[in-house]
Amino acid sequence: MQVLFKTAYNDDLKFLAKTGEKVRVGLVVVFLLAAPLFLQNYYLAELGLLLVYAIAGIGLMILTGHTGQVSFGHAAFLGIGAYCHSILMAKGVPFSVSLVLTTTLCAIVGMILGRSASKMHGFYLAIATLAFLILVETLIGEWHSLTGGHAGFAVPSLKIFGVSMTAVWKQYYVDLFFLLAVVLGAANLFRSPTGRSFLAVRDSELSARSLGVNVEWVKIQSFGISAAITGLAGILLAHHLTYLAPDVFGVLESLKLMLMIVVGGLGTILGAIFGAIFVSLLPVALSFLKDVLPAGIGQQAGLEPLLFGLIIVLFIVFEPQGIYGRWMKIRFFFETFPYYRKSSFVRQKSYLKTERMR
Amino acid sequence: MSAAATLSVRNLSIMFGGVHAVEDVSFDVEPGEVFAIIGPNGAGKSTIFNLISRLYEPSAGSIRYGDHDLLSLPAHKIVNTGIARTFQNIELFEQATVLQNLLVGRHCHMKRNPITNFFFTPGVRKSELEHRRKVEDVIDLLEIAQYRDERIADLPYGARKNVELARALCAEPELLLLDEPASGLNNEETDDVGFWLEDIKHDLGVTLVMVEHDMNLVGQVADRVMAINDGCLLAIGTPDEVRDNADVQQAYLGVSE
Numbered sequence: 001m002q003v004l005f006k007t008a009y010n011d012d013l014k015f016l017a018k019t020g021e022k023v024r025v026g027l028v029v030v031f032l033l034a035a036p037l038f039l040q041n042y043y044l045a046e047l048g049l050l051l052v053y054a055i056a057g058i059g060l061m062i063l064t065g066h067t068g069q070v071s072f073g074h075a076a077f078l079g080i081g082a083y084c085h086s087i088l089m090a091k092g093v094p095f096s097v098s099l100v101l102t103t104t105l106c107a108i109v110g111m112i113l114g115r116s117a118s119k120m121h122g123f124y125l126a127i128a129t130l131a132f133l134i135l136v137e138t139l140i141g142e143w144h145s146l147t148g149g150h151a152g153f154a155v156p157s158l159k160i161f162g163v164s165m166t167a168v169w170k171q172y173y174v175d176l177f178f179l180l181a182v183v184l185g186a187a188n189l190f191r192s193p194t195g196r197s198f199l200a201v202r203d204s205e206l207s208a209r210s211l212g213v214n215v216e217w218v219k220i221q222s223f224g225i226s227a228a229i230t231g232l233a234g235i236l237l238a239h240h241l242t243y244l245a246p247d248v249f250g251v252l253e254s255l256k257l258m259l260m261i262v263v264g265g266l267g268t269i270l271g272a273i274f275g276a277i278f279v280s281l282l283p284v285a286l287s288f289l290k291d292v293l294p295a296g297i298g299q300q301a302g303l304e305p306l307l308f309g310l311i312i313v314l315f316i317v318f319e320p321q322g323i324y325g326r327w328m329k330i331r332f333f334f335e336t337f338p339y340y341r342k343s344s345f346v347r348q349k350s351y352l353k354t355e356r357m358r
Numbered sequence: 359m360s361a362a363a364t365l366s367v368r369n370l371s372i373m374f375g376g377v378h379a380v381e382d383v384s385f386d387v388e389p390g391e392v393f394a395i396i397g398p399n400g401a402g403k404s405t406i407f408n409l410i411s412r413l414y415e416p417s418a419g420s421i422r423y424g425d426h427d428l429l430s431l432p433a434h435k436i437v438n439t440g441i442a443r444t445f446q447n448i449e450l451f452e453q454a455t456v457l458q459n460l461l462v463g464r465h466c467h468m469k470r471n472p473i474t475n476f477f478f479t480p481g482v483r484k485s486e487l488e489h490r491r492k493v494e495d496v497i498d499l500l501e502i503a504q505y506r507d508e509r510i511a512d513l514p515y516g517a518r519k520n521v522e523l524a525r526a527l528c529a530e531p532e533l534l535l536l537d538e539p540a541s542g543l544n545n546e547e548t549d550d551v552g553f554w555l556e557d558i559k560h561d562l563g564v565t566l567v568m569v570e571h572d573m574n575l576v577g578q579v580a581d582r583v584m585a586i587n588d589g590c591l592l593a594i595g596t597p598d599e600v601r602d603n604a605d606v607q608q609a610y611l612g613v614s615e
Binding site for chain 1: 411413432433434435436437438442443445449450451452453454457458461462463465466468469470471472475476477478482483486487490491494525529
């Protein structure tokens with residue numbers, strides 16, 4: 001176990017303080033950069049899709065994991081991002097301009113949703129965001145002249161600054177570039193005042209308010225940033241799907257995003273990435289499962305949503321901190337070997353909290 | 359930092375349903391003094407704090423601090439007038455580290471632009487380091503350096519109390535509202551709180567208003583005491599005067615006839 005010796009306040013602003021962390025993150029980045037060299041196109045495309053979901057997960061993580069605002073409507077921002085970008089590109093708008101316009105639109109829609117949701121808590125917020133999702137899905141489905149309705153919409157091929165990026169490895173690098181940018185941006189956010197005000201609102205609105213945090217405005221900001229990042233994921237997702245249909249961005253997709261961050265571990269950027277890995281591997285496990293199970297169960301239509309729900313419940317009950325929490329425990333086990341005890345991570349009882357004013 | 363403003367509360371009332379939680383209470387807190395509010399449970403002490411920090415809307419009365427009419431401000435603007443507070447049942451940001459908590463205390467002095475924050479521009483770094491230095495002064499004063507990188511959820515109760523006091527001090531207030539700073543602490547810790555409060559008063563020149571049940575602590579640090587019961591003012595005066603007041607004794611001990 002490395003004990004850090006800090007000599008300057010700048011040391012606390014570093015993302016990766018410990019050598020072990022640097023090595024691990026470095027290895028992952030090198031692996032991702034080198035992946036096109038040894039992965040076949042099919043797996044590379046799947047890996048690219050995983051990176052896109054990681055971006056969407058970070059988007060939702062900022063809102064739900066860091067600001068404490070639950071949203072079952074985030075697939076709507078994926079949808080708005082994907083459709084807005086595809087429509088703009090089909091009209092001849094270049095990628096870079098469309099990128100800015102689309103993320104801005106998502107941020108604005110997110111802020112409007114945040115404005116109307118900023119006084120709601122828990123259950124009511126979940127219902128409101130779910131209603132928003134259904135609204136957007138219906139709108140996309142019915143607005144034939146713009147979106148092609150349920151017949152779908154063909155996504156123009158990926159071209160950045162006039163250069164075609166349709167080759168699998170090129171598209172993969174585009175995804176990777178945006179993921180790294182988003183991870184860096186999100187990490188920046190949480191070492192600066194904006195991110196801290198998000199955490200403050202999550203943990204105690206009451207004292208956040210008395211310390212000068214404008215709670216409603218923080219929620220609106222968080223919705224905006226989260227929507228913009230999820231919209232960005234939508235843009236990249238559109239190029240993976242190549243053909244958009246409104247029902248892709250439905251409740252199940254929202255549930256998938258929620259599953260990602262809960263299973264990955266709420267409140268950490270790493271958790272969103274773990275979650276993306278998990279939901280990307282889930283279909284593989286599922287198709288394997290379908291072969292093994294008797295046909296009566298294996299061919300049932302609702303197997304996937306059932307499993308999603310079941311996994312969320314199991315994680316909330318047995319490992320509320322998700323894969324990230326488990327990872328911390330495993331790391332701690334090796335760092336403190338042989339002194340690790342099960343009780344090292346038993347949660348302290350929280351001290352009396354009454355007088356909750358909302 | 360100089361405390362130059364007077365907090366004046368006039369005819370303050372609030373109703374919860376049919377209950378007068380605070381009824382027609384008036385008092386002034388002069389700059390530089392330690393003003394204690396005492397009273398039995400449910401007397402309305404914390405309610406007065408919540409009214410001053412605008413978490414409750416009064417049904418009548420006025421609260422002024424210097425030139426500011428506090429009732430015209432929303433809750434998150436109160437700290438900008440120089441008033442910070444702590445809570446009776448610790449309201450820290452549990453999943454954040456001590457350092458993050460204290461830096462939120464600096465929030466009212468910080469520029470916060472999500473765009474520059476997202477890119478962490480050199481300006482943001484510079485401001486982070488500046489505020490970090492201010493936070494470090496408070497950490498030194500309250501001797502919580504060993505907890506700096508701990509999560510609040512992993513801290514014992516006494517340490518949490520200190521961190522909450524520290525967080526309020528990080529806002530560099532002129533006036534500090536302390537809601538039961540010694541509740542739940544053992545004798546030794548309570549003594550520490552007493553010393554710190556005197557330090558805060560003398561070295562930082564902060565005006566203190568506190569709700570407290572520990573009469574030894576009140577007698578040790580308070581310049582003036584206000585006693586209330588059932589939302590009504592009983593007496594204001596020096597600790598001794600209030601202790602000898604017949605109404606106060608009746609409220610605490612019952613009628614002696």
